[in-house]
Amino acid sequence: MKQYFITGTDTEVGKTYVTCKLLEAASQLGHKAIGYKPISAGCDLIDGEWVNEDAASIQKSNSIDLPISEINPIALTPPIAPHIAAVEADVLLSDEKIIKGLGSLQTYKPDLLLMEGAGGWRLPLNVGDETKPTRFLSDVVASIGMDVILVVGMRLGCLNHALLTAQAIRGDGLNIAGWVANDITGNMTRYGDNLASLKAMLPEPLLAEIPFGQQPSDDRLALAIEQLC
Ligand SMILES: Nc1ncnc2c1ncn2[C@@H]1O[C@H](COP(=O)(O)OP(=O)(O)OP(=O)(O)O)[C@@H](O)[C@H]1O
Ligand SMILES: C[C@H](N)[C@H](N)CCCCCC(=O)O
Numbered sequence: 033m034k035q036y037f038i039t040g041t042d043t044e045v046g047k048t049y050v051t052c053k054l055l056e057a058a059s060q061l062g063h064k065a066i067g068y069k070p071i072s073a074g075c076d077l078i079d080g081e082w083v084n085e086d087a088a089s090i091q092k093s094n095s096i097d098l099p100i101s102e103i104n105p106i107a108l109t110p111p112i113a114p115h116i117a118a119v120e121a122d123v124l125l126s127d128e129k130i131i132k133g134l135g136s137l138q139t140y141k142p143d144l145l146l147m148e149g150a151g152g153w154r155l156p157l158n159v160g161d162e163t164k165p166t167r168f169l170s171d172v173v174a175s176i177g178m179d180v181i182l183v184v185g186m187r188l189g190c191l192n193h194a195l196l197t198a199q200a201i202r203g204d205g206l207n208i209a210g211w212v213a214n215d216i217t218g219n220m221t222r223y224g225d226n227l228a229s230l231k232a233m234l235p236e237p238l239l240a241e242i243p244f245g246q247q248p249s250d251d252r253l254a255l256a257i258e259q260l261c
C-alpha cells in the first residue's frame with residue numbers, strides 16, 4: 033500500500049480537485065484507491081446531515097463505497113480556520129483522532145491512500161502558549177513519516193508559495209514525492225513561463241498538469257499513478 037499526504041500552496045488551490053482526479057485515475061487503472069480528509073471546516077446541511085463538500089467529492093471518487101464519517105471524521109461547521117472552529121465546537125484536534133481515522137481506512141487494504149490536508153502545509157491544530165507548543169497538522173504527518181504531494185495552484189504569487197512550502201516540507205524531514213501544477217484560473221498571464229520556472233526550481237518530479245475545467249490527459253494521469261503506486 034502506498035499513502036501520501038496532499039498539501040497545497042494555500043487553501044482553495046485545488047487539493048481536493050487533484051485528489052479526486054488521482055483517485056479516479058487510479059481506480060480506472062484497476063487500483064483500489066481511497067481518499068481521507070481527517071479535518072474539514074465548512075459543512076452544508078444535506079438531508080439532515082452536516083456534510084463537507086471535500087469529503088463528499090472524495091466519497092464519489094473513491095474506488096469503494098465508504099460512509100462519509102470514515103472519510104472525514106472531524107467535520108467542523110463554519111468555513112474558517114479549523115482550530116478556531118474546533119475551540120468554538122469544543123472539539124479536540126488530536127493526533128490520535130487523525131491517526132485512528134487513517135488506520136481504519138488502512139484496514140480496507142487500498143493500493144493508494146491519499147490524505148488531504150486543510151489549508152496549506154502549516155495548519156494549526158491548536159494555538160499553544162508558554163506551557164504547550166502549537167501543534168500543526170504537518171507535525172502529525174511528520175510523526176507518521178508520510179510522503180507528500182504538493183499541489184501548486186497556478187496563479188501570480190505561486191512561485192514564492194511553492195518554494196516556501198517545499199522548503200518547509202523538506203525541513204520537516206519529509207520526502208516530496210512530486211508536485212502537481214493545477215491551473216485554477218485558465219487565464220494566468222505567462223502560465224508557461226511560470227511552469228518552466230517551477231520546473232527549474234523544484235527538484236522533485238512534476239507528477240501531472242491539471243488544466244482548468246477540463247479532464248487532464250489520461251496518459252499523463254496514468255503516468256502519475258504509475259509513479260505513485
Ligand atoms: N483545475 C481546475 N479546473 C477547474 N476548477 C478547479 C480546478 N482546480 C480547482 N478548481 C475549483 O477551485 C475551487 C477550489 O478547489 P479545491 O476545493 O479543490 O481547493 P482545496 O485546495 O482543496 O481547498 P481547501 O483548502 O478548502 O481544502 C473548487 O471550486 C474547485 O472545483
Ligand atoms: C475553510 C477552508 N475552505 C479550509 N478548509 C480551511 C482553511 C484554513 C486556513 C488556515 C490558515 O492558514 O489561515
Ligand SMILES: [Mg+2]
Nearest residue numbers: 047048086148
Ligand atoms: Mg479541499
